[in-house]
Amino acid sequence: MIEFRIHGRGGQGSVAAAYLLATAAFEAGLMCQAFPAFGAERRGAPVTAFVRIGHDPIHLRSQVRTPDWLIVQDDSLLIDPNLTSGLKDGGSMIVNSARDSNEVASTFGCRALCIDATQMAVEEIGRPIPNTALLAAFLGLTGILPLKALGTALRGRFHGDVLENNLRLIERAARAVPDGAWKETEDA
Amino acid sequence: MRDALEGSQAIARAVSLCKPDVVAAYPITPQTHIVENLSKLVAEGDLHTEFVSVESEFSAASVVLGAAAAGARAYTATASQGVLLMAEVLFNIAGMRIPLVMTVANRAVSAPLSIWNDHGDSMAVRDSGWIQLHAADNQEAVDTTIQAFRITQETELPVMVCMDGFILTHTMEVIDLPDQATVDAFLPPFEFARKLDPQDPKSLGTLVDPGFFAEVRHSHHAAMAKALSVIADTDSAWESATGRACGGLLTVEGDKDAAVGIVAMGSTTGTLRAGMAHHPDAGPARLIKLRSFRPFPAQALIEATDGLDHLIVIDRAISPGLGGILGTEIAAALADVPNAPKIHNHALGLGGRDIPETIYADLMAAVTDPDAPLVFDADMAKLAPEDR
Numbered sequence: 001m002i003e004f005r006i007h008g009r010g011g012q013g014s015v016a017a018a019y020l021l022a023t024a025a026f027e028a029g030l031m032c033q034a035f036p037a038f039g040a041e042r043r044g045a046p047v048t049a050f051v052r053i054g055h056d057p058i059h060l061r062s063q064v065r066t067p068d069w070l071i072v073q074d075d076s077l078l079i080d081p082n083l084t085s086g087l088k089d090g091g092s093m094i095v096n097s098a099r100d101s102n103e104v105a106s107t108f109g110c111r112a113l114c115i116d117a118t119q120m121a122v123e124e125i126g127r128p129i130p131n132t133a134l135l136a137a138f139l140g141l142t143g144i145l146p147l148k149a150l151g152t153a154l155r156g157r158f159h160g161d162v163l164e165n166n167l168r169l170i171e172r173a174a175r176a177v178p179d180g181a182w183k184e185t186e187d188a
Numbered sequence: 189m190r191d192a193l194e195g196s197q198a199i200a201r202a203v204s205l206c207k208p209d210v211v212a213a214y215p216i217t218p219q220t221h222i223v224e225n226l227s228k229l230v231a232e233g234d235l236h237t238e239f240v241s242v243e244s245e246f247s248a249a250s251v252v253l254g255a256a257a258a259g260a261r262a263y264t265a266t267a268s269q270g271v272l273l274m275a276e277v278l279f280n281i282a283g284m285r286i287p288l289v290m291t292v293a294n295r296a297v298s299a300p301l302s303i304w305n306d307h308g309d310s311m312a313v314r315d316s317g318w319i320q321l322h323a324a325d326n327q328e329a330v331d332t333t334i335q336a337f338r339i340t341q342e343t344e345l346p347v348m349v350c351m352d353g354f355i356l357t358h359t360m361e362v363i364d365l366p367d368q369a370t371v372d373a374f375l376p377p378f379e380f381a382r383k384l385d386p387q388d389p390k391s392l393g394t395l396v397d398p399g400f401f402a403e404v405r406h407s408h409h410a411a412m413a414k415a416l417s418v419i420a421d422t423d424s425a426w427e428s429a430t431g432r433a434c435g436g437l438l439t440v441e442g443d444k445d446a447a448v449g450i451v452a453m454g455s456t457t458g459t460l461r462a463g464m465a466h467h468p469d470a471g472p473a474r475l476i477k478l479r480s481f482r483p484f485p486a487q488a489l490i491e492a493t494d495g496l497d498h499l500i501v502i503d504r505a506i507s508p509g510l511g512g513i514l515g516t517e518i519a520a521a522l523a524d525v526p527n528a529p530k531i532h533n534h535a536l537g538l539g540g541r542d543i544p545e546t547i548y549a550d551l552m553a554a555v556t557d558p559d560a561p562l563v564f565d566a567d568m569a570k571l572a573p574e575d576r
Contacts, residue, residue, distance in 0.1 A: 033359060
């Protein structure tokens, strides 16, 4: 079982990202579980969401305390030293940020990659919602799930221009990271 | 068909498959997505029902009471304060023996205000005379919802399907939704023999003098006892139809030869199952997943706990001044059983306190700790010394 924790701010689609990742896992033939950290939802406030995927049925229902992967949608959250709390040894984080990846990696003492998903989203979908680009970049890096599974998940959730723009965005974002660079840790 | 669905979305689709004639509900967290999804199904033409938007839960319960009394298959859903606002009507529905299905997206009751999960709401109407079935996961919630429509018709007892708020309602997981033909074959058309009919006038819920009230209550209690086999048989019929069962009244799993047993209701059982698998050093346990809380399956519990030395009972609510509710009831059920297990009753996850996998090892260790607190995961350091 692989566990993910997604950190973002209200309005960035963190919960949607969790559901999309889980749906993509299902489309790829895996079991999945996704849920938000249940709190008062408001735009701009920190939001956390959780995803588990694996080959076997998932029974555990606690919040994800020891994630294998962190997906950080807003780099203003990097001021929190507890952001990587519980991250497994060898765990990694992908951050929506224009910052230097090495600097973030050394701050948190884990492997990190920064990608400016907001900028790509603004250019491709016309809105600063980084979730689908960040997921696509993550899948490109790790190869945990095929990008086409994310495309299928998007088709189940969006229609028309929003869908087409997002499909273009995820192709671009996946190409923007070194293909399969983090693939060695794949273990669903 | 298998799909990755949010619990609430799946419940809305399960209800839709049962073709209710009337749906009335007032949105309240964490039930909201169920009602939203139902109204979306209506708006998109996928569900043909009289969807009544009401101004409160009291009205929601009153509308479905009236609808069912007039011979309609009816459904509502609520949580927390909504259950309490419905309370008067819930007792009336049950007392009049009206067939109805209601989802309770279990949530703590104020004060202090909490939008998060525990079982305080459904426990508050424990004695209303409704059947109360608890779902351990979203597949069980879907399957139990469909079964509930059949159970309520057969027993003329209203059925409350309890699912943990947020933990199930807001969780996406892989769910197998049956097709319409399967549900149509499983669920007979709704018929209510005592329905209100201008051609055959009758009254429901009228004044009963002391000469009859006791008999009405006795017959209600007797109907609940008879419902035990209906609940088990309906689950068996569902298994024949779909290959899936929810465990009837209760399920025994884990290590059946273990000296320690753990009883829980709802989603906690999954976390305990994971905890046992990942903490073998804590020792094995017999896990008892209780599905039917009302009617209370005392005999099934006596059999399920046979041979145990210790029985840990998990409550997700407390009765202040008494303690655990399920724990107290199980202790009563086992009172006359020779060599009954020693009961260790703990409340967990109150007001949404996250229940980690490690709770399994902590609970197992507490079997030998006579000072283990009732509210097991309360942090005593946060309390003034006199409140500990």
